[in-house]
Amino acid sequence: MSYTERKKNKTGSTAGVRKPFxxxxxxxxxxxxxxxxxxxxxxxxxxxxxLYPQLVNSSRLPVDVRQRAQRxxxxxxxxxxxxxxxxxxxxxxxxxxxxxxxxxxxxxxxxPDNIYISPGSQWCLMNMLKVLVNSESxxxxxxxxxxxxxxxxTSSIVGLGGVIVPYYLTEENGWQLQVExxxxxxxxxxxxxxxxxxxxxxxxxxxxxxxxRKSMQEVIQFVRENRLFLLADEVYQDLVxxxxxxxxxxxxxxxxxxxxxxxxxxxASFHSASKGFIGECGLRGGYVELVNLDPAxxxxxxxxxxxDSCAPVLGQMALDLMVNPPQxxxxxxxxxxxxxxxxxxxxxxNVKRVxxxxxxxxxxxxxxxxxxxxxxxxxxxxPKAIQKxxxxxxxxxxxxxxxxxxxAGVLILPGCEYGQKEDTHHVRFCILNPQETMEEVLxxxxxxxxxxxxxxx
Amino acid sequence: xxxxxxxxxxxxxxxxxxxxxxxxxxxTQEIRQGANKPFKKVIDVSSCDPHRxxxxxxxxxxxxxxxxLYPExxxDKSLPLDVRQRAQTxxxxxEGRSVxxxxxxxxxxxxxxxxxxxxxxxxxxxxxxxxxxIILCGGSQKAVSMVLHxxxxREGxxxxxxxxxxxxxxxxxxxxxxxxxxxxxxxxxEDQGWAVDLNEMQRALKAARGHCxxxxxxxxNPGNPTGHVQDRETMEELIRFVAAExxxxxxxxxxxxxxxxxxxxxxxxxxxxxxMGKELSETVELVxxxSLSSPCIGECGLRGGYMEIINMEPEVTKHLKRMLGPYTPPVLPQLALQLMVNPPTxxxxxxxxxxxxxxxxxxxxxxxxxxxxEFLNALPGMTCQPAMAGxxxxxxxxxxxxxxxxxxxxxxxxxxxxxxxxxxxxxxxLGAGCENGQEDQNYHIxxxxxxxxxxxxxxxxxxxxxxxxxxxxxx
Numbered sequence: 060m061s062y063t064e065r066k067k068n069k070t071g072s073t074a075g076v077r078k079p080f081x082x083x084x085x086x087x088x089x090x091x092x093x094x095x096x097x098x099x100x101x102x103x104x105x106x107x108x109x110l111y112p113q114l115v116n117s118s119r120l121p122v123d124v125r126q127r128a129q130r131x132x133x134x135x136x137x138x139x140x141x142x143x144x145x146x147x148x149x150x151x152x153x154x155x156x157x158x159x160x161x162x163x164x165x166x167x168x169x170x171p172d173n174i175y176i177s178p179g180s181q182w183c184l185m186n187m188l189k190v191l192v193n194s195e196s197x198x199x200x201x202x203x204x205x206x207x208x209x210x211x212x213t214s215s216i217v218g219l220g221g222v223i224v225p226y227y228l229t230e231e232n233g234w235q236l237q238v239e240x241x242x243x244x245x246x247x248x249x250x251x252x253x254x255x256x257x258x259x260x261x262x263x264x265x266x267x268x269x270x271x272r273k274s275m276q277e278v279i280q281f282v283r284e285n286r287l288f289l290l291a292d293e294v295y296q297d298l299v300x301x302x303x304x305x306x307x308x309x310x311x312x313x314x315x316x317x318x319x320x321x322x323x324x325x326x327a328s329f330h331s332a333s334k335g336f337i338g339e340c341g342l343r344g345g346y347v348e349l350v351n352l353d354p355a356x357x358x359x360x361x362x363x364x365x366x367d368s369c370a371p372v373l374g375q376m377a378l379d380l381m382v383n384p385p386q387x388x389x390x391x392x393x394x395x396x397x398x399x400x401x402x403x404x405x406x407x408x409n410v411k412r413v414x415x416x417x418x419x420x421x422x423x424x425x426x427x428x429x430x431x432x433x434x435x436x437x438x439x440x441x442p443k444a445i446q447k448x449x450x451x452x453x454x455x456x457x458x459x460x461x462x463x464x465x466x467a468g469v470l471i472l473p474g475c476e477y478g479q480k481e482d483t484h485h486v487r488f489c490i491l492n493p494q495e496t497m498e499e500v501l502x503x504x505x506x507x508x509x510x511x512x513x514x515x516x
Numbered sequence: 517x518x519x520x521x522x523x524x525x526x527x528x529x530x531x532x533x534x535x536x537x538x539x540x541x542x543x544t545q546e547i548r549q550g551a552n553k554p555f556k557k558v559i560d561v562s563s564c565d566p567h568r569x570x571x572x573x574x575x576x577x578x579x580x581x582x583x584x585l586y587p588e589x590x591x592d593k594s595l596p597l598d599v600r601q602r603a604q605t606x607x608x609x610x611e612g613r614s615v616x617x618x619x620x621x622x623x624x625x626x627x628x629x630x631x632x633x634x635x636x637x638x639x640x641x642x643x644x645x646x647x648x649x650i651i652l653c654g655g656s657q658k659a660v661s662m663v664l665h666x667x668x669x670r671e672g673x674x675x676x677x678x679x680x681x682x683x684x685x686x687x688x689x690x691x692x693x694x695x696x697x698x699x700x701x702x703x704x705x706e707d708q709g710w711a712v713d714l715n716e717m718q719r720a721l722k723a724a725r726g727h728c729x730x731x732x733x734x735x736x737n738p739g740n741p742t743g744h745v746q747d748r749e750t751m752e753e754l755i756r757f758v759a760a761e762x763x764x765x766x767x768x769x770x771x772x773x774x775x776x777x778x779x780x781x782x783x784x785x786x787x788x789x790x791x792m793g794k795e796l797s798e799t800v801e802l803v804x805x806x807s808l809s810s811p812c813i814g815e816c817g818l819r820g821g822y823m824e825i826i827n828m829e830p831e832v833t834k835h836l837k838r839m840l841g842p843y844t845p846p847v848l849p850q851l852a853l854q855l856m857v858n859p860p861t862x863x864x865x866x867x868x869x870x871x872x873x874x875x876x877x878x879x880x881x882x883x884x885x886x887x888x889x890e891f892l893n894a895l896p897g898m899t900c901q902p903a904m905a906g907x908x909x910x911x912x913x914x915x916x917x918x919x920x921x922x923x924x925x926x927x928x929x930x931x932x933x934x935x936x937x938x939x940x941x942x943x944x945x946l947g948a949g950c951e952n953g954q955e956d957q958n959y960h961i962x963x964x965x966x967x968x969x970x971x972x973x974x975x976x977x978x979x980x981x982x983x984x985x986x987x988x989x990x991x
Contacts, residue, residue: 085611092614107586111578119592136560139567141815145541146533178654178819178846189694193524195671218839255522339616341847343654343819355520358532365533366694367657368687371846372817 080468084500086488087470089264089432091338094492096405099337099398101391102380105131106342106373109140121390131376140372146365148176148346149372152379156346159382164311173349175360176370176378180294180331180345181211186363187327187347190356191255191288194220201252203244203287205236207435207477207485209264212292222252227480230437233426234266238277245285256288257281262295262306262430265477265487269304269429275312279320289326294345297335300410301429310350326350332377334432336399338491344374344381409490409497410434416501422512432491435474438484444515456484459511467507469500530693534686536562536935540945555943559975561964562935562947563686564740564907566814569967571880574813574873576866577855580606584615584851596865606851615847622840624652624822625847628854632822635857640787649825651837652845652853656770656807656821657687660734663766663803663823664695666836667731671696677728678766679720681712683910683952685740685768686962700724701953706912709901710742714753721761732764738771738782741910741952741962743885743903745780751788755800764801770821774811776882777904786826802826808849811907811966812877813856820849877966881907884965884972891976897987907966910949913959916990931959937986942978 085093092098101124108114108128115125115132134151136142147153153171160169177183192200201222204213213223226244228234241257248254259278261270270278282289291309299306310328314321331345349357384399385391410428417425417436425436440455448458456473464470474485490497520528540560547553561569576599583589583603590600609627611617619625629650636645653659668676677698680688692699702720704710717733724730735754737746746754758765767785775782786804790797807821808814825833859874860867885903892900892911900911915930923930931948939945949960963979965972 088618090611090617092617093612095612098614098616103586107582107589110585111582114582135817137565137568137570139573139817141567141573141817142565143563143568143816145538150541190524190527191522193526195525214838333618340618341610341614341616343846353519356523359523359527359530362530362532362690363527363694366530366661366687366690367655369817369819371654371819371849373848374846 078468079466080503083464083468083470084496084503085470086490086492086496086500087472089334089489089491090340091402091491092340094489094496096338096402096491096493097398098339099380099384099395101385101395102337102339102377104391105380106376109373109376112138123385123389123391127380131379135372140376142372144369144372144375146361146369147174148370148375152176152375155379156382157348160308160310160348164308164314167311167314169310169348173352173357174346175349175364176344176346176375177364177367178343178345178370178374179333180292180329180347181215182343182370183327183329183345183347184212184290184292185215186360187290188215188219188221189363190360192216192219192221196253198250199252201248201254202290203241203254203257205258205260205263205266207265207474207479208258208260210476212258213478222248224248224252224254225478228263228266228268230426230480230483233429234263234268234435236270236274236278238274238281241278241281254285254287256290258290258292259309260292260295261309262293262299264292264295264431265433265435267426267428267431267433267435269299269301269306272307272312275307275309276316279309279313279316279324283320283324289324291326291328293328294331294334295431296330298406298432299430300407301427304429306430310348313350323351325352332374332381335381336402337377337381339374339377342374342377343371344376344378345370346378405492405494406490408494409492412497412501413490416505420505420508422508428490432489433487434490435477435485435487438474438486440484441512441515444511447515454484456486459484460486462511463504463507466510467503469503469507471504526694526696529696531690533690534562534932534948534951536932536939536945536948539936539939543939543943553943554941555978558939558943558945559971559978560945561967561975562945562962564809564811564814564964564966565816566811566877566907566964566966567816569964570971571814571877571966571968572873573815574870576860576870577813577815577852579866580855581848581852584610584848587613598860598865602855606854610847615851617847619652619845619847619850622837623650624845624850628652628850631854631858632824636784636786636824640784640790643787643790645786645824650822651825651840652820652822652850653840654821654845654849655819656768656805656809656823657691659805659821659823660688660766660768661691661695662836662839663764664692664697664732665839666832667764668696670729673727673729675728676732677724677730679717679724679730679733679763680953681734681736681739683710683741683949683954683960684734685736686947686951688734689951689953698724698728699953700728700730701955704739704742704744706901709904710739710744710910712746712750712754714750714757717754717757730761730763732766733758734766734768735785736768737785738769738775738905740768740771740906741908741947742901743777743906743908743910745775745777745782745904748783748788751783751785752792755785755789755792755796759796759800764803767802767804769804770807770810771906772806772810774878774881774907775905776878776885777902780904782905786824789826799827801828803828808852808856810856811881812874813852814877814966815849815852818849818852819846820853822853880969881966884967884969885909888963888965888972888976891980895980895983898983903965907964908962909965910952910960910962913949913961915959916987918990919986929959931961934959934986935961938979938982941985942982944975944978944982946979
């Protein structure tokens with residue numbers, strides 16, 4: 060059972076006990092809808108009409124919704140979302156994703172043959188890892204992964220019999236990546252494992268940094284020199300808040316570097332419908348775009364994806380709606396634009412408030428959140444707190460989170476679950492919340508923190 | 517560049533998927549672009565995909581799901597009240613009342629787990645099912661691969677083996693290869709309606725030991741693609757065999773709601789096991805699988821299923837649940853599962869429509885299966901066992917030697933060549949028996965008969981036309 064589940068059960072088991080709070084606020088997951096932000100109306104209307112086509116004839120729904128649903132249904136075999144689709148996804152949807160990628164990357168060409176849709180980006184990543192990681196090899200296969208990083212990927216690597224080769228992001232520098240650190244990590248793997256890939260998350264999860272073009276070029280140079288496969292997790296590309304930050308895709312940077320890099324570096328970029336303004340984590344829609352892979356290898360990748368018939372059709376459609384939102388002139392545009400603007404404003408505000416509140420609390424230090432769904436502030440815990448945690452048999456940041464949950468009713472996750480430098484402590488919480496919820500979370504954390512620090516000073 | 521040498525050998529070992537379906541898609545595309553073909557449209561009945569063939573979805577399911585997706589419809593009075601009420605309940609079970617949120621536990625939404633447990637308890641009269649034993653997932657294929665992954669180990673003589681039926685579901689062989697598990701075939705008895713032969717199973721097991729370590733047996737009941745329904749006696753024999761040999765029983769039961777054979781009845785392996793007394797029911801490890809791809813619901817594109825774990829060690833179950841991490845099941849199909857196991861009941865507003873729709877599907881299936889069986893059996897060079905359940909017919913082809921030779925020359929299996937030619941000449945896509953693990957000299961074709969009667973008639977007519985033409989070429 061995951062830490063989260065244990066914590067939730069813990070709260071549940073004290074049902075009927077009086078607490079200083081009415082309900083638990085769960086900001087432990089990167090999930091837009093859990094905390095109360097609304098899904099995009101256009102997305103939900105189109106999907107509802109695809110599910111129950113009788114709605115297509117209803118005047119209750121805007122014309123462009125009905126047209127889009129009709130088109131999507133027409134692209135499904137048998138006109139139903141209940142049919143299996145081609146392995147890589149509905150061909151027209153895959154085509155439109157490739158067009159989106161080209162638009163996004165200022166014209167860099169993208170081929171639909173290199174794109175696979177699957178139930179979530181982690182699934183695609185798993186398949187790529189299956190190709191790269193050989194559990195029977197000696198020495199074992201290594202994958203360079205960032206610290207901190209979310210745990211699903213690291214568990215997957217270990218589960219496939221691979222070895223994690225951690226590289227540490229530099230916290231004091233806004234969690235930016237230093238390429239010298241990549242070299243150190245690679246050197247540390249000598250004699251232990253055979254590194255074949257570099258996994259990078261941009262914008263970072265949980266660290267929230269957005270990479271500069273220069274840094275990305277350095278990474279590309281590094282992977283080329285060391286013949287590493289580049290796995291670029293870019294699911295938070297729509298969530299960028301830093302005033303001076305801008306998301307550029309690895310594909311674009313690679314292409315613009317020209318030969319020889321552009322023709323040789325092997326890259327897999329991952330995106331998903333779970334994040335961004337669309338936030339449909341529960342629908343399970345994600346894709347991978349593959350660049351510069353040997354055609355013979357691509358054939359086997361296709362076979363691998365075929366072992367699970369296809370991705371959920373609704374998830375595929377959600378991806379289509381993500382890459383092709385309503386345009387100015389469309390009847391749904393004003394509402395859609397307003398909803399996105401509202402989410403964007405909310406998130407920018409939240410990021411500002413998180414920084415203001417946490418950085419004013421002694422014992423907390425929060426790097427600027429330039430992008431992504433989370434804040435990952437550092438906790439400076441006095442020795443007494445660390446001692447107490449030890450007595451309870453917990454990591455110090457876990458101890459903090461447990462106390463926070465029990466005394467203030469806020470569920471956040473400890474940094475030890477994401478990896479951190481030894482003897483440092485962090486917590487992670489989601490910032491994709493309505494403003495009132497964010498304020499309440501910050502208020503409860505401040506209150507608790509002050510009391511807690513007094514107790515352990 | 518990552519060369520073939522660097523690719524994980526396990527991945528290289530997975531067999532390529534059948535080319536027939538992509539060929540069918542190509543031909544469809546060509547027709548769309550105006551190509552001239554002797555047929556207007558390709559009919560693909562190679563897999564169990566009722567909607568593809570033209571069957572309608574169950575209204576209640578689609579209505580409730582639509583409301584869950586777009587809750588504004590809760591105010592829509594044109595939708596029946598029970599639909600809206602059910603959607604309310606389901607939304608209440610979702611995090612943030614949205615189907616767009618992750619399910620917080622990797623095993624799925626507790627409400628759905630509970631409904632599934634209640635459905636199983638009610639189905640298996642007298643045998644209780646527990647919520648904790650139910651794991652929801654994105655389809656039964658994924659579920660099976662997770663369990664296999666748990667068991668799979670090593671290579672060579674100590675490689676894990678799984679006894680699998682020949683024929684088996686056409687998606688299974690590649691799955692086994694992906695998991696690094698050796699397939700140990702036990703042949704079903706074609707002339708006995710594809711029944712299981714325990715002697716054959718013992719033979720297969722004995723022969724396998726020494727080449728691999730058999731750890732489990734995969735059973736499809738009702739059979740996919742055979743349509744065979746096992747009787748209690750056979751199931752009891754199998755359970756005793758499994759217990760004696762220390763195997764894990766993997767029971768794929770996706771076609772349980774589509775039994776139409778005269779005097780035939782679906783019994784779950786769990787029920788039979790528990791009726792055999794404590795010594796067996798408390799020790800035999802059983803995992804049962806079910807999914808939305810079941811014929812009556814037919815929501816294959818939603819990708820949803822569940823497995824029930826019986827008698828697995830808690831530590832092992834814990835690891836299984838942990839492995840589900842990257843594969844959190846989508847929320848909508850979980851809700852669809854809840855609707856499948858907990859449909860409208862008599863007295864509820866949607867009940868009549870629901871009942872009629874299900875009856876229509878079952879009647880169509882039963883009548884189609886009978887008609888198709890008679891039709892195919894009457895063709896020279898073809899013999900077909902009657903199906904008692906499920907959606908497939910799996911007739912045997914007695915192909916002329918010259919055709920078999922031709923296939924050999926072209927480097928394809930003869931049943932694949934048959935299907936390719938059928939597709940090119942008549943626009944009908946069937947499955948080739950070799951995809952179901954049937955070995956050479958034993959040619960079969962596979963067709964799904966759950967389709968609107970007119971569509972099936974077209975399939976049969978075109979198939980006959982092609983078949984007779986083929987035979988006349990080789991007198």
